[in-house]
Amino acid sequence: MSSPGPTATVVPKTDGTGMRGAGPDGEHRSRAATVVRVRVDGMTSPRPAGPADSSPNRFAARAVDLGAVKEAADARDRAKEEAVSGAPVALAAPVTAESFEQDLVVRSTQVPVIVQLGSSRAPGSDEMSQAFASSALEQTEPASWVFRYVDVDTVPEIAQAFGVQSVPTVLALAAGRPLTSFEGVQPPEQTDRFISAVLQATAGKLPGLPSTGEPAGDEESPADPRFTEAAEALDREDYVGAVALYDAVIDDVGAPAEDVSEAKAARATAVLLGRSADGSADDIDRMLLEGRRREAFDVLIDRMRTSAGDEKDAARTRLLGLFSLYDPADPEVIDARTRMASALF
Template identity: 30%
Template sequence: MQPRNMSMSGVVDLAAVKAANEAKAKAEQARAQRQDAGASAAPASPLVIEVTEATFESDVLQRSAEVPVVISFWADQAEQSKQLNTVLERLAGQYRGRFVLATAEVYANQMLFQQFGVQGVPAVFAVLAGQAMPLFQGLAPEDQIAQVLDQLVAVAEERFGIVGPEVDPGAAAEPAEAAPPRPATPQELALGAAHDALDAGDLPGAIQAYRNVLADEPANVEAKIGLAQAELLQRVEGADPQAARAAAAAAPGDVAAQLAAADLDLVGGHVEDAFGRLVDVVRRTAGEDRDAARVRLLELFEVVGPDDPRVVAARTKLARVLF
């Protein structure tokens, strides 16, 4: 990653979330009210917050009129994104309030993920006065990240007159009073029921539950992954791994045998073997056989996760075979 030449090019349209001018006006009004009430006596704002779709307006849009807000999109399955969050949290303390870090887990905040046009995680954006700009994507050395943050702080002051108030990192780390949990939505309840069925080994029930979720919300990433996992476990249930691999070795042209062996490879932790086997089947076949192998490979990609480097490498190999 090279330090970004900070400009307003590449600004993300946040109109679908909230009009930027309205957010800025509300924030300025709130800031004035706090100053009238004696804001110096108020507790310091947290330097690191976890943002959700429900809190995006107050935690990011409104706050961005007073201090640069850096948003880090991350996923539990992407180890690099968790490593990057650790670096950003440390820098937030060092910058002492010149920016606020907001972390957003992509699977729990798919609307934000789509609105920002995130292509993969980790991905980092900044919001200034209700306007968003991409900063960088991927893990980078801490000194390079600091250079980008220095540019962000300079742009915030020079172009928007925004200077974050100095905050004591120790005071900011004090836990705030927990907000009452919000009621789960019907979609969340349905997804929870699907997870429970999968954990209990009720594979038919889990498959149907995940399909129900996807019928209402086709883009739900968590449900897609859960469905792929449940279907994989159902396919290998009761299978004899040694016999399946022997059958695949004896009949390289038997597509069904290769699909079965790939499933067992993946369940056994031999991820690259599973992917390589199916890419080879796609290369050697045509028509319905090729489609069957390609679809199965895409299903296994869902199980492992789109950000896994083994999936990225296998996608590249598949593209070369297909095109």
């Protein structure tokens, strides 16, 4: 989507060492070591990379989090416990650092979560968040999605964790991971289209919100042990073995749709890690590993537009190979396929 209005920029500041995120020993710097400030001046900053953990930093760089396989199972267990309690779920609510995991990670294992990271200092941000909130609250039961708002002036660490470069930014989360996003203010008709696209992409893949007072979680299946085995294979750098285990989940006709979706996402990164390990990874693979999927698609589509003959065919073949790594219903994949088709002629 285009961004018709001005945006505010999230500018990470370092702790004086010039570094952000994980250090050489793999340990993440404390929140106190990083300050995030918001300016409405059009400047941008590099997207920070961060390791996988149970904090908001698990989403840094928007890459698939292989280390979160066990955490995803734990999140499903917490969602199960919540279902037993029968507590009602707010359809629109603000997010704090303390509620991050429950409001975004756990909730997105049940239904898509649309998150706006905004600031009252960014023109149009408040109006767009009100439009999203109204759409969420107008749903009839059972609700199919929820809206969450992050005030970057109050909880800047969440904005940094998501790698947000400007506000407002809107992300859709499903199964604990970012699905798609856009930057800038959009009118209500465009936000409604965004919601519809997210719901279409996730249809039948998430269990839904628990019914109030009903122990729906008692009927949930235990976590598939193949995910744990795949995580152990990745720890051993046995990428072929991990891919085989994810394939087993994907090909299992009895596997829950949520597990199949999770396996497809994890398989894609396992394949890319395997290429990196054997030295066959190229710049496109590295972009994907860093979570820069749209950028990787854009590079190949631009190459198709500006080339001919064998070079154009090679770019097309590479794109099709990338598409096969991801869910065909993913909005970014659908968009890239459409743009690839126009680049063919």
